[in-house]
Amino acid sequence: MLYMDKYIQKLNSADFANMYGDDFFLTWEKTRDELDAVFIVADALRYLRENNISAKIFDSGLAISLFRDNSTRTRFSFASACNLLGLEVQDLDEGKSQIAHGETVRETANMISFMADVIGIRDDMYIGKGNAYMRQVVKAVKEGARDGILEQRPTLVNLQCDIDHPTQVMADTAHIIREFGGVENLKGKKIAMTWAYSPSYGKPLSVPQGVIGLMTRFGMDVTLAYPEGYEVMSGVEDIARKHAAESGGSFNKTNSMEEAFKDADIVYPKSWAPFKAMEKRTELYGNNNFTGISTLEKELLAQNSTHKNWECTEEMMRLTKGGKALYLHCLPADISGVSCEAGEVSASVFDRYRVPLYKQASFKPYVIAAMIFLSKVRDPQSTLANLETRATLRKIL
Amino acid sequence: MLYMDKYIQKLNSADFANMYGDDFFLTWEKTRDELDAVFIVADALRYLRENNISAKIFDSGLAISLFRDNSTRTRFSFASACNLLGLEVQDLDEGKSQIAHGETVRETANMISFMADVIGIRDDMYIGKGNAYMRQVVKAVKEGARDGILEQRPTLVNLQCDIDHPTQVMADTAHIIREFGGVENLKGKKIAMTWAYSPSYGKPLSVPQGVIGLMTRFGMDVTLAYPEGYEVMSGVEDIARKHAAESGGSFNKTNSMEEAFKDADIVYPKSWAPFKAMEKRTELYGNNNFTGISTLEKELLAQNSTHKNWECTEEMMRLTKGGKALYLHCLPADISGVSCEAGEVSASVFDRYRVPLYKQASFKPYVIAAMIFLSKVRDPQSTLANLETRATLRKIL
């Protein structure tokens, strides 16, 4: 009997045909069935690796990465996912490239893609830019494939943009699915996506936006909490409201961290910058107004420092369901007394949740691999079965 | 029936036995048969990949890259070629190395080559240096292999030097062969390799030199055009003249862009720096004379700016054969009104030729792979046949 059967059965009842040859920009562009397919394939690939069975579906081929911001977790998760499937990562380090501005996105996209099966991009710094850039890249390579320039059309995986952080929040969801024993058990669970104090400014909005856009798909009660002035992109709130209505869950906002934590099953306290301020910063950068940026940063730090009480302490955790909510973070966290004087979370809370936090992160490589797999493999069920039957050892014992 | 037969038949009528175990420094060191073998193998490898058949001839092994100048196209072409054949690229980033000067070229060459099958080097900045450096590297690894230090002798692929840019101009030629329906159809075609205005100074001479050194091999009428003072290396002109005589083509020079474009089948308008100025700059760098360099750069920019009329406009294109010459560029181009105020080519000409330009670039990975293949494989015909028969899928469908 094939162990893959379990995953294949689940896939058989989902409709994800449109994922073949498609990209992954934003979770809300995917149907529930498609998201479920990612979770199922991620589990299947993890099962194969844990049992020392190779999941290589590529004999050769490149995966291009482009990080416009520092990254450890996402960089290594992407490298792991690509290696698992048989692709070699080639980093497009813009500092070592001849990349010019404006017009040449189209050109660069084609020039790096002659043998690229995947392009992973992280571009989260400027409002209105990151996701738009990714779409330009995809448009360019689609045309390149159509025009006979490229042999294959590389799939884009959004490794974080200004709007969403799909590989992160899909990994977060895979983690809570595992912790709560199934995606069906998420229904009715309360998750508090709350702002938290950090001594740094300008942290991206993609995680809170990604969380409210995704977690509302599963019938959860999603509460977004932040001090007045720390609003997120309103369009994503609209999406969250719509999702909550469709899934039988709820989407609420509050300016009280306590209210959000009250009876929560899951808490996700994390700093971010006000959307309006990020818009303004993007504009200032556009005008090369560096004194303006410097002034804005000072204002943001000052604004942050009036909210040092937004910290995930043991006292706060006691407000949660049975005092035992699952604590999430995308890492690295600002830990009070450890990585900074005062931060997002107290050392004792962080320490207590260290193992589940690291497990949360461990889903990202498999989520990315599943996104690639579903885009590249025509018949995922039979390929999974074949991988198990082929039974190539990942490592000689 | 094997599809590879077509390529194998062509290879059977060419003599390229000396390529086995050899390097690729300059196109004019290769016979016509050897160049043809590169084009044929490049086509065969492209055919295999387009049909999802693996062309891996290495189970493991390293390809070392050394870029002494920024690069996108060549970097990714080299990475693609090596990945196609089964080699992992390891970049020698001199900034992260302990590489000293002078004496240690020999040492470094051996230290990076213990498991290296290929070394690709780009070193185009200083006259008299780049190609010479490559030969030092090859001398060192030959001795290393002879002396039992290295298990294998890595093959050098010149990824651009001060004299030639063989992977570029071989890819350019592969492109025009495809566009004109066969290498035999190049005979009598007129190509205009012309200078064009750019607001930057000091662009390498390797492309114009490579073009006149190579295109004269095929019986083409090669016209080199530039404003007075923008001479290229005279030794390469001698080679072009000799080739033209041998192949029944011609090699002409003019100081008129119009004359060059007149009735041309192919135009290649591209900026470069005067050879004499580059020689002078090399000398100034050698003496650490930075004020001298700064003065020279100002002079070159001023000199350039007196030739803004050297632009590939629609009007200029109308002078070509039927107004329909094939426009070539090694990219990135300086496009007037797009990447700069005034540049090498007008936006409308560039836009019209975008697809063929990107196709031109798409040959480079295959040309590089073919150079490696012919150096590493003892019996290319039978290996190509075996690859098709083996029929390992490049990607599970």
Add this chain to the structure above:
Amino acid sequence: MLYMDKYIQKLNSADFANMYGDDFFLTWEKTRDELDAVFIVADALRYLRENNISAKIFDSGLAISLFRDNSTRTRFSFASACNLLGLEVQDLDEGKSQIAHGETVRETANMISFMADVIGIRDDMYIGKGNAYMRQVVKAVKEGARDGILEQRPTLVNLQCDIDHPTQVMADTAHIIREFGGVENLKGKKIAMTWAYSPSYGKPLSVPQGVIGLMTRFGMDVTLAYPEGYEVMSGVEDIARKHAAESGGSFNKTNSMEEAFKDADIVYPKSWAPFKAMEKRTELYGNNNFTGISTLEKELLAQNSTHKNWECTEEMMRLTKGGKALYLHCLPADISGVSCEAGEVSASVFDRYRVPLYKQASFKPYVIAAMIFLSKVRDPQSTLANLETRATLRKIL
């Protein structure tokens, strides 16, 4: 008949069971049998590669490298070793990472290891730090594997720390074993590990410490020579003394280069910084006392320059056994009149020994691969036999 039999027979008489799943921090934490196993497996892997037989034991998987100091030889040796076994190297470039300080070693170690089979670290700059850091990393990934965060427990290979440089000195030993015709022939041979003048300050102590800690295992007469004030870590001297007593060799110290060279079979003249000065420098860095560091460096250079006579000249070489001692260096060497005005070795001595020096370096990839192999493969003898029987070509001929 299997050629691997020769190596398998040797392995059968050694007890190295504890190496499975273990790390390689310091040579003196390994038994003689375990060190012998490394030499034997290194030889076997070299034999396979020289005979074009693949030694890939991994179908996929990552090897993480972290270099906190510039490196060419070790970087490429590590890349070669990992590629030989089937692992793809992913470099953790701390400049491109979100790595913070202190607490997060544990976090980073897990975040990079989701699919990592090996972690190679070079961290040799600060006394009391490098080796300690590696142990923190190993502790973290052991916990990660235990807690179900990591699928596999990556093996650490110490690529140079403040105490030892095991891959270097094991490669050095593999070289002298080959030169003297067997490990048993090292007994009674005299090796002079001597300080030598260099115009640079602050060279690591890991090589002299590694040499006296390792070479005393084989019954050799090990003499450590340096000008007064250039003491190495006293704890390692204690280890050397103990090893010499156990193996029937000797460990002596002297402040005379001549005395050390006298009748030596092997000489290893190489600059290093005084241990006490490196301790002080570490402390100054800890306090961000940059003027203190600057003062210290000036003092060290001045101190060095009083010992310019510590140079490995032809005259010095004539003092050695029959004037024909084997000259060793970890490279790059400071060669008088070549890479500096006055340095560690005269040009004529260096030139005469160039080939053996490069051969010495050529063992490092195999030594690293053997360390990984013995940690990852449960039954090395049968795996070696299987690799030969499988006989996958490394390269299609």
